[in-house]
Amino acid sequence: MKIAISGDHAGLELKNHIKDYVAGLGHEAVDHGAFVYDADDDFPDFAAPVARAVAAKDVDRGIIVCGSGVGASVAANKVPGVRAAICHDTYSAAQGVQHDDMNVLCLGARVVGVALAEAVVDAFLGAEMDTHPRFQRRLDKILKLEREALMG
Numbered sequence: 001m002k003i004a005i006s007g008d009h010a011g012l013e014l015k016n017h018i019k020d021y022v023a024g025l026g027h028e029a030v031d032h033g034a035f036v037y038d039a040d041d042d043f044p045d046f047a048a049p050v051a052r053a054v055a056a057k058d059v060d061r062g063i064i065v066c067g068s069g070v071g072a073s074v075a076a077n078k079v080p081g082v083r084a085a086i087c088h089d090t091y092s093a094a095q096g097v098q099h100d101d102m103n104v105l106c107l108g109a110r111v112v113g114v115a116l117a118e119a120v121v122d123a124f125l126g127a128e129m130d131t132h133p134r135f136q137r138r139l140d141k142i143l144k145l146e147r148e149a150l151m152g
Contacts, residue, residue, distance in 0.1 A: 001060040001125060004053040006032035006046035007109070009039050011065030011072075014109040014117055018063060021118055027125065030059055043067075047075035054103050055081035062104040063121065069108035076104050080146055088112050090123035097127035099135050100142070 003022050007015025012034050022029045032049040034041055043066040050062040062084075064072035069086035076084035084104035087093040088111055096102035105124045107117055129135065 002028045002030060002058075003125070004030045004032055004050040004059040004062040005064075006034070006050045006062075007065035008034060008043040008046050008067075008072075009037055009041050010043075010067035011046075011107070011109040012037055014107065014112075014114065015063075015065040017114055018065065018107075018117060018121060021121065022063070022125070025122075025125070043071040044075040047072045048079070051076040051079035051082045051084065051104060055079050060103075061125070063107065063124070064104060065107045065109050067108060067110045069106040069111065073104075073106040076106065080150055083142070087120055087124065088116070090119050093120045093123035094127040097124060098130045099138070101129045101135075101139050 005015060005019050019029045019031055033046055047064050050064050053059045054062045064076060066072040073084045073086045076082050082104055083100060083102045084106055085096050085102050086106045087096060093105060
């Protein structure tokens, strides 16, 4: 898989670790920054490129790291076609893909450690959308909400 990855100043160290971890699993990691520590940078500036890459289908999935994961999730979900969620456990990371077609994982570097982040990434990347009609019906409703919002 091709995975877009980013992180702000709070997520920089964990983002760099995850980038190497994902590459070590055999995936292509596309780094959207930050590339250097800047305490004054802003998470939307790093969430947006990952979200846009996912929405454009330039990559298969995205991972964004900020301090809590909240800001990254809020920003990424503003891009049509993105279904981003904060997951700090393996169940939610897998289930979010399986039931909700989640395509961007958001992590809080101040919330999870390296070992848990790796396990959550494994669950996220290892999951696929469940084709049961119930989950497709729910996804269709989410996509309808998105279309309605775009139409004003």
